[in-house]
Amino acid sequence: MTTAAALPRPSAGPGEAELGATEFAQIAAVMQREARIHLTEAKRTLVHSRLSRRLRENGITSFRDYVALVERDPVERRTMVIALTTNHTHFFRESHHFDHFRSVLMPQLKGRSKGQSVRIWSAGCSSGEEVYTIAMCLLGRDRTDAAWLRGADVRLLATDISTPVVQAAERGVYAAAARDSIPEPYRSTWLRPHVDGFEMAAEAKALVTARTLNLFESWPMRQLYDAIFCRNVMIYFDDEAKADLEARLVERLAPGGFLYIGHSERLIAPAKLGMSLAGQTIYQKNGGPR
Numbered sequence: 001m002t003t004a005a006a007l008p009r010p011s012a013g014p015g016e017a018e019l020g021a022t023e024f025a026q027i028a029a030v031m032q033r034e035a036r037i038h039l040t041e042a043k044r045t046l047v048h049s050r051l052s053r054r055l056r057e058n059g060i061t062s063f064r065d066y067v068a069l070v071e072r073d074p075v076e077r078r079t080m081v082i083a084l085t086t087n088h089t090h091f092f093r094e095s096h097h098f099d100h101f102r103s104v105l106m107p108q109l110k111g112r113s114k115g116q117s118v119r120i121w122s123a124g125c126s127s128g129e130e131v132y133t134i135a136m137c138l139l140g141r142d143r144t145d146a147a148w149l150r151g152a153d154v155r156l157l158a159t160d161i162s163t164p165v166v167q168a169a170e171r172g173v174y175a176a177a178a179r180d181s182i183p184e185p186y187r188s189t190w191l192r193p194h195v196d197g198f199e200m201a202a203e204a205k206a207l208v209t210a211r212t213l214n215l216f217e218s219w220p221m222r223q224l225y226d227a228i229f230c231r232n233v234m235i236y237f238d239d240e241a242k243a244d245l246e247a248r249l250v251e252r253l254a255p256g257g258f259l260y261i262g263h264s265e266r267l268i269a270p271a272k273l274g275m276s277l278a279g280q281t282i283y284q285k286n287g288g289p290r
């Protein structure tokens, strides 16, 4: 393993503070404690570039002073955690998950009698593209497809540790370029023009509730979920944190429910958790449909 001292320090621009190994380790410890996000040495340059702005905005000239600020000020600590999260996402990302969702799970959900709830959770939702992709799948390819939702008890929960991305999810407004990854006919049916690009249709927004939630704190939700999408989130955690989170997610799944994870992720011990592989990075909780 390469040691911290052996790696080159990220080069600081003129007037920029350098991020030494000690301060990097202190920042990594805060991220581990607050969000269970595991920062390896390879992330030192990224941390340096994302936090240099925080130093400037606080009128601070060294990372040593910045770490001291973070340790004493919970507001800056939160801001730092948010600054160091990676929020990359797009509509219909890893589209095979949505093919599975539409062909395997949706027929079951549509077959439920009125009054039986449908609950889906996008955990680590970033700015909401994932949850609105699920919403568009549920709404269907045209407005008549959406008829089954009238009077049905269907709720999509979207949560993330970062409040700014949760607010973006709540707003449901995206830059025009984001439209490119939405296939037809979803694009022409469920998007509305907006001065900043486009806005999700009211029918999609009505299904979604967005909330700030740290996955390693207690969860206020009591219901079980038919599907949980927790994709490209666990890659940031170490094995112990992943194992904790996996067990908690599975507990929150209804029997027969599906867990969708990111393309480079694997459940550590699926059989022990009562989960069976149901497709590429798709797991089903044993116990059959409700």
Ligand SMILES: C[S@@+](CC[C@H](N)C(=O)[O-])C[C@H]1O[C@@H](n2cnc3c(N)ncnc32)[C@H](O)[C@@H]1O
Binding pocket: 035, 036, 037, 085, 086, 087, 088, 089, 090, 093, 123, 124, 125, 126, 127, 130, 159, 160, 161, 162, 165, 213, 214, 215, 216, 230, 231, 232, 233, 236, 262
């Ligand atoms: C790369 S994005 C993935 C977005 C979406 N799930 C997807 O696959 O496109 C990872 C998200 O996980 C969130 N995240 C990281 N650590 C978290 C934690 N401890 N609790 C809740 N969300 C967290 C980040 O804020 C970020 O928005």
